[in-house]
Amino acid sequence: MNAPHMDLDEFRRAGHAVVDWIADYWTTLHQRPVTSADPPGTVAEALPGSPPATGGEPVEAFLADLDAIVLPGLTHWQHPGFFGYFPANTSGPSLLGDLVSSGLGVQGMMWATSPACTELETVMMDWLAELLDLPPRFSSTGSGGGVIQDSASSATLVATLAALHRASGGRWRGAGIDRRYRAYTSVHGHSSIEKAARIAGLGADGVRALDVDPDTQALRPDALRAAIEADLAAGDVPAIVVATIGTTSTTAIDPVAEIGAICAEYGIWLHVDAAYAGAAAVCPELRWSHAGLEYADSYCFDPHKWLLTGFDCDAFWVADRSELVEALTVLPEYMRNAASESGAVLDYRDWQVPLGRRFRALKLWFVLRWYGVEGLRAHIRSGVALAARFADHVRADDRFELAAAHPFSLVCFRLRADDDTNAELLASVNATGRAHLTHTRVAGRYILRLAVGSPQTTEAHIDETWTLLAEAADKLLTR
Amino acid sequence: MNAPHMDLDEFRRAGHAVVDWIADYWTTLHQRPVTSADPPGTVAEALPGSPPATGGEPVEAFLADLDAIVLPGLTHWQHPGFFGYFPANTSGPSLLGDLVSSGLGVQGMMWATSPACTELETVMMDWLAELLDLPPRFSSTGSGGGVIQDSASSATLVATLAALHRASGGRWRGAGIDRRYRAYTSVHGHSSIEKAARIAGLGADGVRALDVDPDTQALRPDALRAAIEADLAAGDVPAIVVATIGTTSTTAIDPVAEIGAICAEYGIWLHVDAAYAGAAAVCPELRWSHAGLEYADSYCFDPHKWLLTGFDCDAFWVADRSELVEALTVLPEYMRNAASESGAVLDYRDWQVPLGRRFRALKLWFVLRWYGVEGLRAHIRSGVALAARFADHVRADDRFELAAAHPFSLVCFRLRADDDTNAELLASVNATGRAHLTHTRVAGRYILRLAVGSPQTTEAHIDETWTLLAEAADKLLTR
Numbered sequence: 001m002n003a004p005h006m007d008l009d010e011f012r013r014a015g016h017a018v019v020d021w022i023a024d025y026w027t028t029l030h031q032r033p034v035t036s037a038d039p040p041g042t043v044a045e046a047l048p049g050s051p052p053a054t055g056g057e058p059v060e061a062f063l064a065d066l067d068a069i070v071l072p073g074l075t076h077w078q079h080p081g082f083f084g085y086f087p088a089n090t091s092g093p094s095l096l097g098d099l100v101s102s103g104l105g106v107q108g109m110m111w112a113t114s115p116a117c118t119e120l121e122t123v124m125m126d127w128l129a130e131l132l133d134l135p136p137r138f139s140s141t142g143s144g145g146g147v148i149q150d151s152a153s154s155a156t157l158v159a160t161l162a163a164l165h166r167a168s169g170g171r172w173r174g175a176g177i178d179r180r181y182r183a184y185t186s187v188h189g190h191s192s193i194e195k196a197a198r199i200a201g202l203g204a205d206g207v208r209a210l211d212v213d214p215d216t217q218a219l220r221p222d223a224l225r226a227a228i229e230a231d232l233a234a235g236d237v238p239a240i241v242v243a244t245i246g247t248t249s250t251t252a253i254d255p256v257a258e259i260g261a262i263c264a265e266y267g268i269w270l271h272v273d274a275a276y277a278g279a280a281a282v283c284p285e286l287r288w289s290h291a292g293l294e295y296a297d298s299y300c301f302d303p304h305k306w307l308l309t310g311f312d313c314d315a316f317w318v319a320d321r322s323e324l325v326e327a328l329t330v331l332p333e334y335m336r337n338a339a340s341e342s343g344a345v346l347d348y349r350d351w352q353v354p355l356g357r358r359f360r361a362l363k364l365w366f367v368l369r370w371y372g373v374e375g376l377r378a379h380i381r382s383g384v385a386l387a388a389r390f391a392d393h394v395r396a397d398d399r400f401e402l403a404a405a406h407p408f409s410l411v412c413f414r415l416r417a418d419d420d421t422n423a424e425l426l427a428s429v430n431a432t433g434r435a436h437l438t439h440t441r442v443a444g445r446y447i448l449r450l451a452v453g454s455p456q457t458t459e460a461h462i463d464e465t466w467t468l469l470a471e472a473a474d475k476l477l478t479r
Numbered sequence: 480m481n482a483p484h485m486d487l488d489e490f491r492r493a494g495h496a497v498v499d500w501i502a503d504y505w506t507t508l509h510q511r512p513v514t515s516a517d518p519p520g521t522v523a524e525a526l527p528g529s530p531p532a533t534g535g536e537p538v539e540a541f542l543a544d545l546d547a548i549v550l551p552g553l554t555h556w557q558h559p560g561f562f563g564y565f566p567a568n569t570s571g572p573s574l575l576g577d578l579v580s581s582g583l584g585v586q587g588m589m590w591a592t593s594p595a596c597t598e599l600e601t602v603m604m605d606w607l608a609e610l611l612d613l614p615p616r617f618s619s620t621g622s623g624g625g626v627i628q629d630s631a632s633s634a635t636l637v638a639t640l641a642a643l644h645r646a647s648g649g650r651w652r653g654a655g656i657d658r659r660y661r662a663y664t665s666v667h668g669h670s671s672i673e674k675a676a677r678i679a680g681l682g683a684d685g686v687r688a689l690d691v692d693p694d695t696q697a698l699r700p701d702a703l704r705a706a707i708e709a710d711l712a713a714g715d716v717p718a719i720v721v722a723t724i725g726t727t728s729t730t731a732i733d734p735v736a737e738i739g740a741i742c743a744e745y746g747i748w749l750h751v752d753a754a755y756a757g758a759a760a761v762c763p764e765l766r767w768s769h770a771g772l773e774y775a776d777s778y779c780f781d782p783h784k785w786l787l788t789g790f791d792c793d794a795f796w797v798a799d800r801s802e803l804v805e806a807l808t809v810l811p812e813y814m815r816n817a818a819s820e821s822g823a824v825l826d827y828r829d830w831q832v833p834l835g836r837r838f839r840a841l842k843l844w845f846v847l848r849w850y851g852v853e854g855l856r857a858h859i860r861s862g863v864a865l866a867a868r869f870a871d872h873v874r875a876d877d878r879f880e881l882a883a884a885h886p887f888s889l890v891c892f893r894l895r896a897d898d899d900t901n902a903e904l905l906a907s908v909n910a911t912g913r914a915h916l917t918h919t920r921v922a923g924r925y926i927l928r929l930a931v932g933s934p935q936t937t938e939a940h941i942d943e944t945w946t947l948l949a950e951a952a953d954k955l956l957t958r
Binding site: 004005010011014015018019021022023025027038042043049050051052053054055056057059062070071073076077078085090091092093094095096098099100102104105106107111112114115116117119122123128130131150151153154157161164172174175177178190192194195197198199200201202203204205206248249304310311327328330331332333335336339342344345353354355358365366368369370371372373374375378438439440449455 | 498519522573575579586669851
């Protein structure tokens with residue numbers, strides 16, 4: 001007896017229906033509240049307690065339940081009024097490229113397990129490196145190369161592991177953490193840096209969260225040098241520095257050139273995390289933000305944030321791929337094959353934590369071909385211009401102040417009022433369902449963040465959001 | 480100026496075209512060679528050296544290049560003649576559920592960032608736990624719960640981290656690896672166990688690869704006890720035991736109940752890796768393979784292997800979710816929110832390595848609803864029956880021998896000849912392009928592996944593959 005597999009005529013029919021459902025969702029997205037007001041448990045309670053004993057429902061029944069149960073419970077990240085966190089925007093071409101990946105269903109863990117999956121990825125990473133004008137050392141044609149990770153968190157982890165391999169002189173692979181290794185970043189380094197250090201066995205105590213310049217919120221090179229010297233004096237081993245281009249709180253830009261010179265002096269691995277802001281480097285006029293990158297041993301940015309490619313797609317490069325592979329490779333008999341043993345191919349399983357790999361290069365290929373270099377630049381410029389427009393609104397209202405520079409598409413601002421009032425302002429605007437912003441703290445102060453990324457966001461959405469903020473401020477300041 | 484985003488009419492049109500392209504691929508898949516014979520570099524050389532300056536090509540141009548450049552360079556994992564490694568099979572419903580995920584483009588890192596993404600996942604993991612008749616302690620309605628990981632490799636890593644947190648009495652979070660922790664598995668434990676131990680800072684030396692019973696290839700409990708005692712005597716800290724249900728080489732089944740009793744005696748975390756064979760537990764008649772699971776602190780299996788759900792989808796459960804969250808949580812200001820602080824919700828970012836999360840529960844929901852419990856059982860039974868049919872062919876030919884039991888859908892066999900001859904046999908059959916098998920070594924001997932998983936595989940494919948093997952043996956043995 002065979003399972004009732006979906007036959008291919010039904011797949012075509014249902015597939016068209018799902019494509020149309022998605023197009024309808026995108027068409028009506030701007031009318032929905034950006035977030036759900038339902039309490040915890042609402043979605044779970046609407047679902048049956050057990051899987052159905054028999055199948056056979058048409059896909060239309062699934063789509064009806066998506067409409068009735070799932071959509072009301074979502075935060076709509078693709079909504080033109082979504083300004084929270086960092087953007088995570090996708091696009092039609094990305095979606096279709098990923099659909100092809102689902103349809104092919106191949107595994108790219110090794111070159112031999114699907115050669116085109118590896119080779120297209122290598123070429124796409126070289127294309128991206130050219131698109132961002134990255135240093136030549138990251139190209140696969142030399143000793144470096146790029147790979148798709150699921151996220152910048154995993155990129156930081158992988159960089160940390162390669163750094164430990166280097167800092168230990170190769171000892172770490174066998175012996176593990178048998179001395180105190182240290183990682184360095186600024187107090188505004190992403191939480192994934194501490195998470196990576198914890199995972200790698202350095203412990204939270206192994207991370208030096210360094211002071212920043214109070215004007216720029218960027219890491220202070222003198223603080224880095226002092227921390228390294230103190231650790232060396234204590235007999236600890238400095239392993240990795242993570243510099244950030246575009247911190248999560250305020251898109252601050254660490255001085256990579258100065259940091260890199262220090263790393264070179266002490267022989268410490270430099271990883272540069274440009275998860276969000278890296279995409280800006282597709283525009284020549286924004287490449288100043290990447291100054292000093294030639295010092296980096298590894299670098300990453302997320303096309304799934306601000307480059308129209310659906311999650312997950314973090315682009316990660318190393319200057320010396322052999323160090324990374326040495327750190328991570330494990331070769332059981334059941335994976336041995338002639339191609340790997342020839343040394344003529346890349347096996348991306350050795351560049352990442354998991355073994356299995358989806359064919360993620362397809363969505364990048366579709367995005368890069370659909371938009372072309374100029375199309376992607378236009379998208380970045382649109383985000384920067386919309387953020388600048390919002391910042392102009394803030395500047396024109398004396399009740400508000402900008403809280404940081406806005407070189408990219410994030411604007412940090414606040415009411416000239418106490419933290420609680422700012423928190424109320426945020427809650428009040430978010431409760432309208434027309435816009436969704438998030439917050440941070442800088443030097444202890446509560447700051448609102450507005451990050452632009454959706455291709456659907458226009459000047460009208462920016463202006464509407466500003467009006468909502470100004471009206472909410474009216475109420476808060478006159479009560 | 481806006482980038483030339485794909486408008487929604489074009490998305491509908493192109494989306495239908497991609498769905499049809501996939502249906503055509505599946506329809507003609509059985510006619511293709513399973514693997515590519517092209518040398519390394521073939522695909523890369525066929526691609527332009529740079530991204531296009533401008534976009535604007537229709538998606539049909541991308542599909543034409545897929546046909547011309549990509550398909551000839553693939554190993555076709557969905558092919559009815561693909562019998563390599565373990566299966567990684569998808570299905571129409573999975574593909575459509577994942578397409579919805581791409582279209583929604585939400586982030587499920589926290590409950591607050593898209594409540595339905597978290598709640599549907601929790602419910603689907605409870606459904607799966609019921610489907611496999613897992614111990615009640617893994618249900619989210621108690622102190623446990625399930626989460627989707629990208630792969631069993633990541634599940635093993637996460638289990639290792641939670642185990643270190645427990646073994647250290649909470650010290651590991653801050654101090655990292657500051658003593659020698661040990662992990663235990665059999666010599667047939669998956670390579671990801673060593674990789675997880677290396678990543679976690681235990682080093683390869685921290686893994687005890689234990690002897691197996693020569694008849695069953697299953698871990699010997701007495702060897703485990705002896706290793707634990709030796710490590711304790713040396714002052715080391717036993718942290719985790721990884722038992723396997725269905726090893727990669729031969730689908731051997733470790734004696735989980737006996738191992739679990741030892742873990743309970745010494746207070747060691749027990750992780751059970753059933754990456755491939757876990758799916759078998761949907762069938763009541765195969766649940767004997769999961770005996771002793773009530774001892775496990777964590778358990779995983781891959782719906783993306785043998786349960787018709789596209790990669791990536793590893794289902795991972797813990798008996799005590801608070802230990803896992805304590806081990807992994809990092810809470811920066813920009814992620815603080817009222818729902819998380821209420822304690823009433825699950826934030827899955829704290830259950831995994833990455834921060835970001837795709838809405839992967841949708842594909843599981845579509846698969847479980849489309850097939851229903853009985854449909855999934857039929858799929859598993861079909862694989863077991865096809866493997867048994869193949870094993871009957873092996874038994875009926877005196878030149879061959881079975882190399883292990885075949886409780887699931889993997890058959891291990893060999894020619895009664897030397898290893899080189901067996902390797903030639905494998906290469907010869909794979910070179911036909913009609914079938915693809917891989918190999919392993921057991922007790923030093925070269926073994927061929929045939930793993931059934933594709934919904935398209937029928938008795939005719941099994942019989943054809945056997946004929947290819949028998950004919951190749953004719954040539955090899957008479958030359």
